[in-house]
Amino acid sequence: MERLLPKYFPFFTLLALTGLIFLLWNITSLESWTCQTVSTFYQLQNSIQSVLKTSEMLLPVEFNYSYCIHLGQEPSAEEAKEESYLLRSITWPEPLVLGLPLRQSSDPAQSYYMIQNSGDLLVGGQLVVKVQMQNFIGQPKKHGGDFIVARLHTPELGAGVTGQVHDHRDGKYTVFFPLLWAGVVHVELTMVHSSEAVMVLRRLREEQADRVFFKSLFRSRYLSETTVCNLCLPVKQQPLCNYTDPQTGEPWYCYKPKMLDCDTRINHAKGGYKKHLLTMYESQFFQSGINIKMPIHAAGMDNVIVLPASKEQTKENNLENTPSGYYYQGLWKPLGGxxxxxxxxxxxxxxxxxxxxxxxxxxxxxxxxxxxxxxxxxxxxxxxxxxxxxxxxxxxxxxxxxxxxxxxxxxxxxxxxxxxxxxxxxxxxxxxxxxxxxxxxxxxxxxxxxxxxxxxxxxxxxxxxxxxxxxxxxxxxxxxxxxxxxxxxxxxxxxxxxxxxxxxxxxxxxxxxxxxxxxxxxxxxxxxxxxxxxxxxxxxxxxxxxxxxxxxxxxxxxxxxxxxxx
Incomplete structure (x- = not known):
């Protein structure tokens, strides 16, 4: 008997682990287990997954277009064509090499911008600003994809307008501002995320569509249960209640309660947020005060003087993408309509x-x-x-x-x-x-x-x-x-x-x-x-x-x- 124990030990260990996982999985449907319990369960899952990931993701990510992509009504050929066009229109530039170390990623503190046309600026014209993104070791970036937003403002006048950022995809950017009022105008540029961080966000959007999860309470007389819900759920784990809207075909699902029917659903609520979504490597690109919503400073002057337009000139700017409006004296001024x-x-x-x-x-x-x-x-x-x-x-x-x-x-x-x-x-x-x-x-x-x-x-x-x-x-x-x-x-x-x-x-x-x-x-x-x-x-x-x-x-x-x- 003692000789047989080592032989069957792996089998018994696997059986015990399977039973534990099955128990954890089923308790999520009981109302007596709170939302925090469900959240803890998700964290346990993610912790196991994160162990299996390498801390240094040096290989390109293969996106897992999730199991929910085919839910809902099948789009017509015309709708599928439109969807393809829309998805192409938001395609984001990505690094030439994925998995670059933090030191080679965008550092807003060492990046800078320079105003190009600082002389004789008139209302109705435009201001052009050149941006050079640099990494943490002070080298110029060689690829684009940083998420940068821009603003031109005059605090004394309560005036402000957005700028149009053009990505040259080589670490350089050009920002165009319409000049809509006279006075001293200040340039404000912000790197919301580095290009490396954007790639992580893109992965999460496609691979972790359930990183916010939901729940519903089911009740019939004195019996009640709570289960996890979402726009899509893995069907192989347990039976589903299908709440797809009959008019639109919009899908929505909840795990079926153990003892109640699907038509006993009472409410809908946010369940929580999945944690441990990032590897240690990825988390480096999301640091407050370092590379999230940080200013990019000027190499030289950060402001210029704009003069009133002459009578012969129009106040129309020639930007390809004219802003919808601007602030002046704290009031919004639409630029059309x-x-x-x-x-x-x-x-x-x-x-x-x-x-x-x-x-x-x-x-x-x-x-x-x-x-x-x-x-x-x-x-x-x-x-x-x-x-x-x-x-x-x-x-x-x-x-x-x-x-x-x-x-x-x-x-x-x-x-x-x-x-x-x-x-x-x-x-x-x-x-x-x-x-x-x-x-x-x-x-x-x-x-x-x-x-x-x-x-x-x-x-x-x-x-x-x-x-x-x-x-x-x-x-x-x-x-x-x-x-x-x-x-x-x-x-x-x-x-x-x-x-x-x-x-x-x-x-x-x-x-x-x-x-x-x-x-x-x-x-x-x-x-x-x-x-x-x-x-x-x-x-x-x-x-x-x-x-x-x-x-x-x-x-x-x-x-x-x-x-x-x-």
Missing amino acids: VTMRQFNDSSAVTQCLRGKMVYMYGDSTVRQWYEYLVAHVPEFKELNFHSLKNVGPHMAVDSNHNILLRYRCHGPPIRFTTVYAAELHYISNELDALRGGSDTVVLISIWSHFSTFPVHVYIRRLRHIRRAVIRLLNREPATLVLIRTANLQKLDPESSLYNSDWFSQQLDTVLRAMFKGLNVQLVDAWEMTLAHHHPHQLHPPPDIISNMIHFILSHICPVRRKKRQS
């Missing part, structure tokens, strides 16, 4: 919105508009639906001026604390339920909660919303639709892995392309946050929200042009 008006008291707002129904759909950044209006216009009275503050649905009315405000969050994935399953409505379905018309205003914001998923997931969601917008405008062309773009936010090593500005920029580019040419207006939150002096925040401060509200109201109540006298 609507004439900006100021609605500085509540009576002006109520007069503009008289007889209007304003529907707001999406994430918490559109809920900010609802909250701003309710807080600044005493005439609005909120109706109590016993809804959670950050979830809604919310409604406010001004019966004297016949105004209705409504807010509803978008369907999953959404990282709110708890949403009743019955309140999970997709934006496209909500739009299809609207009558529309000249008394209807639709405000949409949907971007932040998609940052952890492959881009094709966002394209699919926007495609459904776009179809619904087109149907709405076809039946009632006078309906006003405004769509909010993404905005920059505060980043640290952890938040960069889930909510990086690079993810937001990629989604923002897709959104602009997909709604281009339609009769919808964009609220350019990206430029309105980048051009402002306030630090970047996921939820922009009141100064910026106020400018957004004035922009929206300027579309609802445009300046009437005087008729020419014959």
